[in-house]
């Protein structure tokens with residue numbers, strides 16, 4: 001593992017992606033920063049994080065023969081790695097909200113943005129971007145569902161120690177992925193999936209409300225599978241559905 005420590009950058013994902021174009025990177029090269037001016041989230045959202053208080057980093061992982069159709073398993077591995085690391089710190093009531101938000105006490109403590117470098121139908125490398133809310137004291141009112149580890153556990157954490165612990169876990173789960181241990185990755189992910197098998201109210205993008213329960217994820221397209229009251233199963237892509 002090689003760690004590149006920056007004081008400030010626009011986005012660690014962008015920095016690492018640019019670096020990978022000009023430099024041959026070894027697996028688990030990490031770019032971590034104290035401050036991000038254009039942190040990016042999923043679906044073109046903005047990732048806001050107080051400088052020096054939280055972890056903002058990206059990890060480079062290359063693949064020999066990794067079909068883009070299997071990328072859901074990479075998502076499983078990254079989410080489970082973060083769950084596992086936080087669980088080892090006794091962070092309470094942890095779950096993974098599909099696809100890869102990590103919740104504690106129903107609040108989001110970590111977001112993941114995976115960006116792939118493609119060669120045809122194959123993923124030649126992935127940039128795994130992680131924003132982990134660690135020592136921030138509060139979040140603005142417009143982010144009512146966000147929290148930090150400090151807000152939940154009432155103590156501060158050393159950022160470097162957490163980063164090292166996570167990379168150790170990530171190496172383990174990426175190994176499972178490279179060994180094509182797909183069923184195990186799916187099982188581990190489904191075991192910690194938020195609201196799995198619990199009847200819940202959902203809202204579609206068209207503002208339609210419906211009852212259903214999450215039963216799994218379609219591993220070939222990454223969509224969330226929700227079983228409706230009449231036992232039919234519907235699949236939803238990111239942003240097509242949310243909890244009501």
Ligand SMILES: O=C(O)CCCC[C@@H]1SC[C@@H]2NC(=O)N[C@@H]21
Nearest residue numbers: 011039040041042111112129131
């Ligand atoms: O929940 C999300 O929408 C994903 C957030 C990912 C944020 C991290 S912070 C480090 C890395 N660099 C970025 O620009 N984004 C990711």
